[in-house]
Amino acid sequence: MNRSGFQSDPVSRRQFVLQAARATLGVSVLSSGVDAAFGAAEAAPKGVGGRARACIYLFLGGGLSHVDTFDPKTGSTKGARDPISTNVPGIQLGGYMTRLAKQADKLSIVRSMTTTNGVHGPASYLMHTAYAERGTIVHPTLGVWAQHFKGKSHHSLPSSVAIGQGTANAGFFPFAYTPVPISNPEEGLQNARATVPEDRSKRRMNLSNRFDAAFREKYQSAAVKGYTELYDQTVQLLASSDLDAFDLKKESQQVRDRYGRGYFGQGCLLARRLVQSGVRFVEVYSGGWDMHEGLDSRMTTRGGELDQGMAALLEDLKSSGLLDSTLVVLGTEFGRTPDINQNAGRDHHPRVFSTVFAGGGVKGGYVHGATDEGGRGATENPVTVQDFIATVGAAMGLPVSEVVMSPSGRPFTVGDRGKVVADIFV
Amino acid sequence: MEGAVKILNDRGRDGKSLAGQLNNIVGSNTYSISNLSENRMRLPRDYKYKDGSPNEPVDPKLIVWSPSDRRNAAYLQMEKDGKHDPEGLRKRFGAWMTHAQNPRFAMTIANRMWQLAFGVSLTPTVHNLDHPEDSYNPELLRHLATEMVRVKFNLREFLRILYNTRAYQSQATTTELAMGEPYFFQGPILRRMSAEQAWDSFMTLVLGEPDKFKNTETDLYGRSIEMNLLNPRLDSMTVLSKLAAINNIGALERKKVAGGLDKAEMVSQTKAGVEMATTSTSMDETGYLTHGGMMLLRAAELPQPAPAGHFLLQFGQSPRTVVDGGCADGTVPQVLMMMNGRVQEMITNPDSLIFRTMARVASPPDKVEAVFLSILNRRPSLEEKNIVRQELAAHGEEAYADIIWSLINTREFYFVQ
Numbered sequence: 105m106n107r108s109g110f111q112s113d114p115v116s117r118r119q120f121v122l123q124a125a126r127a128t129l130g131v132s133v134l135s136s137g138v139d140a141a142f143g144a145a146e147a148a149p150k151g152v153g154g155r156a157r158a159c160i161y162l163f164l165g166g167g168l169s170h171v172d173t174f175d176p177k178t179g180s181t182k183g184a185r186d187p188i189s190t191n192v193p194g195i196q197l198g199g200y201m202t203r204l205a206k207q208a209d210k211l212s213i214v215r216s217m218t219t220t221n222g223v224h225g226p227a228s229y230l231m232h233t234a235y236a237e238r239g240t241i242v243h244p245t246l247g248v249w250a251q252h253f254k255g256k257s258h259h260s261l262p263s264s265v266a267i268g269q270g271t272a273n274a275g276f277f278p279f280a281y282t283p284v285p286i287s288n289p290e291e292g293l294q295n296a297r298a299t300v301p302e303d304r305s306k307r308r309m310n311l312s313n314r315f316d317a318a319f320r321e322k323y324q325s326a327a328v329k330g331y332t333e334l335y336d337q338t339v340q341l342l343a344s345s346d347l348d349a350f351d352l353k354k355e356s357q358q359v360r361d362r363y364g365r366g367y368f369g370q371g372c373l374l375a376r377r378l379v380q381s382g383v384r385f386v387e388v389y390s391g392g393w394d395m396h397e398g399l400d401s402r403m404t405t406r407g408g409e410l411d412q413g414m415a416a417l418l419e420d421l422k423s424s425g426l427l428d429s430t431l432v433v434l435g436t437e438f439g440r441t442p443d444i445n446q447n448a449g450r451d452h453h454p455r456v457f458s459t460v461f462a463g464g465g466v467k468g469g470y471v472h473g474a475t476d477e478g479g480r481g482a483t484e485n486p487v488t489v490q491d492f493i494a495t496v497g498a499a500m501g502l503p504v505s506e507v508v509m510s511p512s513g514r515p516f517t518v519g520d521r522g523k524v525v526a527d528i529f530v
Numbered sequence: 531m532e533g534a535v536k537i538l539n540d541r542g543r544d545g546k547s548l549a550g551q552l553n554n555i556v557g558s559n560t561y562s563i564s565n566l567s568e569n570r571m572r573l574p575r576d577y578k579y580k581d582g583s584p585n586e587p588v589d590p591k592l593i594v595w596s597p598s599d600r601r602n603a604a605y606l607q608m609e610k611d612g613k614h615d616p617e618g619l620r621k622r623f624g625a626w627m628t629h630a631q632n633p634r635f636a637m638t639i640a641n642r643m644w645q646l647a648f649g650v651s652l653t654p655t656v657h658n659l660d661h662p663e664d665s666y667n668p669e670l671l672r673h674l675a676t677e678m679v680r681v682k683f684n685l686r687e688f689l690r691i692l693y694n695t696r697a698y699q700s701q702a703t704t705t706e707l708a709m710g711e712p713y714f715f716q717g718p719i720l721r722r723m724s725a726e727q728a729w730d731s732f733m734t735l736v737l738g739e740p741d742k743f744k745n746t747e748t749d750l751y752g753r754s755i756e757m758n759l760l761n762p763r764l765d766s767m768t769v770l771s772k773l774a775a776i777n778n779i780g781a782l783e784r785k786k787v788a789g790g791l792d793k794a795e796m797v798s799q800t801k802a803g804v805e806m807a808t809t810s811t812s813m814d815e816t817g818y819l820t821h822g823g824m825m826l827l828r829a830a831e832l833p834q835p836a837p838a839g840h841f842l843l844q845f846g847q848s849p850r851t852v853v854d855g856g857c858a859d860g861t862v863p864q865v866l867m868m869m870n871g872r873v874q875e876m877i878t879n880p881d882s883l884i885f886r887t888m889a890r891v892a893s894p895p896d897k898v899e900a901v902f903l904s905i906l907n908r909r910p911s912l913e914e915k916n917i918v919r920q921e922l923a924a925h926g927e928e929a930y931a932d933i934i935w936s937l938i939n940t941r942e943f944y945f946v947q
Contacts, residue, residue, distance in 0.1 A: 239851075239852065240852060240853070241852055242849075242851055242852055242855070262862065272838075273849065278859060279846060279857045279859035279861060280859055280860070280861055282861055284861075284862070284863055285838070285839070285863070287838070287839065293863075293866070294839065294863060294866065294867070294871075295863070295866040295867050295869070295870040295871045296866060296870070297870060298869070298870050299870055299874070299875050304928075304932065305869075307925075307932060308932050308935045308936055308939075309869075309936075309939075311917070311921065311932060311933065311936040312935070312936035312937070312939045312940055314917055315914060315917070315936055315937060315940055315942075316940035316941055316942055318911070319940065319941055319942035319945075320941060323702075323704050323720050323941075323945070323947075324704060325704035325720055327720070327721065327722060327858075327945070328704070328720070328941050328945060330860065331722070331860050331941055331944060332941065334860045334861075334862065334865050335865055335939075337862065338862050338865040338866060338869065341862065342866075512657065
């Protein structure tokens with residue numbers, strides 16, 4: 105792809121100042137390795153977001169049933185379990201969310217989400233990018249947008265990570281912004297372990313540099329230098345303790361059990377470790393939510409994993425003090441039909457569904473929007489997918505109204521001109 | 531569908547659990563192109579350009595770059611027939627687009643071939659040819675378009691011409707082009723190998739002659755699943771035979787695997803007509819080798835796009851979602867893959883062809899020369915020979931694998947000169 109359009113992008117004022125400071129001081133002004141641009145721009149005024157330095161996007165592929173989780177009903181559309189009370193008077197959750205019910209005081213629940221697509225692939229694409237899938241362009245996801253506006257979040261760690269089958273492409277932004285994919289949280293970063301002993305590995309790298317010296321001397325192009333820097337960076341990362349961020353074995357058995365031992369629970373734990381080490385955006389993908397049949401038993405297992413993992417994540421972020429600056433967002437493709445079908449399941453329901461925000465400057469114990477008695481449609485404050493993405497962007501302090509031209513010369517914004525749901529920000 | 535499920539049930543299989551698969555088979559045969567009687571194409575509701583108003587219906591119209599285009603043969607044949615036959619319209623549009631006299635078709639492909647050879651196109655971007663006069667060399671661009679027509683769009687012949695130009699034969703340059711600054715093609719631009727070039731280089735290193743290995747089963751799935759739903763004689767048994775065929779694909783593909791790395795040379799020689807010493811690894815004309823789960827075939831023979839995590843994608847192969855999606859940038863996971871991934875493990879494996887090439891010569895300097903020629907296509911310099919001598923003295927045989935690893939991780943290997 106021709107990405108030359110980006111060479112002319114003006115460096116943001118903030119990055120410019122930072123680069124100038126580095127050049128003058130000769131060293132990074134921060135000792136922890138976390139870049140200044142990682143943080144929220146400035147202390148944001150009330151109600152406009154901007155407090156989330158980092159974001160964890162929990163994405164449920166297949167379509168979460170809103171009626172059984174975050175928008176429970178008592179009438180004819182009620183599922184197998186009764187709604188349960190939470191630690192916030194007046195807010196109830198579905199009967200499968202027993203642990204999250206004890207943390208409702210940390211949640212902003214949006215019950216009036218609505219989407220235009222009821223097909224898995226396109227609906228998932230929309231909930232990641234705010235744009236409809238096209239044959240002519242790939243739209244960037246939020247972590248990539250954030251890197252465009254704020255630069256890298258850490259000197260050696262990636263700025264975005266996609267755990268499970270999360271979206272791992274940079275859209276129309278530079279390839280280097282591609283979220284680092286982690287297919288299995290237990291295994292951590294792919295190819296991080298050398299296939300030979302450490303001293304031999306070092307010897308090989310040294311040998312390579314010596315063989316390559318003449319070439320690098322002769323061809324001093326930006327691309328050649330860029331690769332050499334990338335190798336240096338990678339070698340540095342491998343030698344540094346930063347890499348521990350990817351290693352779940354550094355956590356006690358007890359902590360690991362508390363998140364649940366499945367992919368989703370361990371993914372949440374890995375996301376927490378990454379964010380606390382300086383990664384800005386982590387998507388944790390969970391599949392298996394397309395519950396057309398046998399919903400009760402599948403909600404008991406899958407729903408239980410969601411409840412356990414997300415609750416443990418919020419608990420840990422709270423106790424480490426990171427919750428104020430870390431936004432946790434729960435999203436899915438669409439809702440599920442309030443009426444239970446003949447296979448004791450629920451089908452696709454794009455008309456209305458729920459998403460959940462926590463931490464990162466959003467209100468706790470709060471509900472935005474509402475649905476009718478059966479959970480079939482929104483009765484107040486409908487929120488579109490574009491509004492949703494714009495809201496996450498605003499929470500992260502991204503300039504959601506700023507138009508960015510793709511290399512093909514087309515205008516795009518974070519959330520495709522969606523309206524920020526400022527109501528949920530403190 | 532129901533009949534098929536019933537037959538499965540009668541035969542003691544759980545028909546219901548296979549219903550999903552049956553659904554997929556029938557479903558994937560239901561796609562077809564159909565023509566609408568009305569034109570539903572409209573401008574977007576928020577259209578802001580001056581040449582139309584929001585929601586306005588759009589009539590099919592050919593793009594015109596200059597007034598004289600209308601008299602061009604490509605346009606004339608398009609206008610010959612009426613506009614109200616949608617099936618014919620689609621065909622005529624295709625004919626207009628690929629017509630030798632189309633003002634941009636030959637020029638576009640010529641410009642793209644030039645970019646392939648030189649690393650830079652003749653225009654600031656290969657996507658926009660609206661203004662050939664803005665090209666770095668408009669005369670050259672027009673000449674290349676004429677040449678493309680003259681060789682009747684034979685790309686091999688066209689590239690043969692490009693590769694024989696003095697400009698291409700000149701040394702690669704590292705000129706940094708600022709935005710909008712022209713390039714005068716003092717030589718090709720130094721650039722990183724494409725993902726496909728890198729993968730094919732490795733395939734050459736392990737297979738010797740990678741073109742001898744073909745994947746003839748690329749359309750196996752398509753052929754297995756295809757059936758005509760409009761055929762009145764289509765019955766449950768046909769649907770079931772499709773189900774069986776699809777479930778057999780895995781087994782069929784496994785049959786095509788002829789062995790691992792160590793078989794490369796043997797297979798290669800057999801195919802070249804040399805008698806094979808042993809017949810234990812017999813394979814037919816369509817077989818291929820595997821290593822660590824990777825199909826050892828040229829990029830063009832592999833499924834597109836490559837599966838998640840594959841070398842090709844990590845190295846920047848286009849995920850095939852948009853045009854020109856490939857890229858030559860680096861990422862940390864890509865470097866990690868080059869340092870510690872399966873491909874380097876394969877090349878430094880004693881079963882790899884490069885080790886057997888080394889085994890043919892006796893002296894260490896000859897072995898090292900073979901390694902340098904295989905990977906960098908040049909002999910080691912005096913200084914490099916010294917480095918190698920020290921390595922071999924200090925670490926013995928294992929130094930060879932280290933040298934191979936070191937060379938495939940150099941910029942010299944990554945970049946095309």
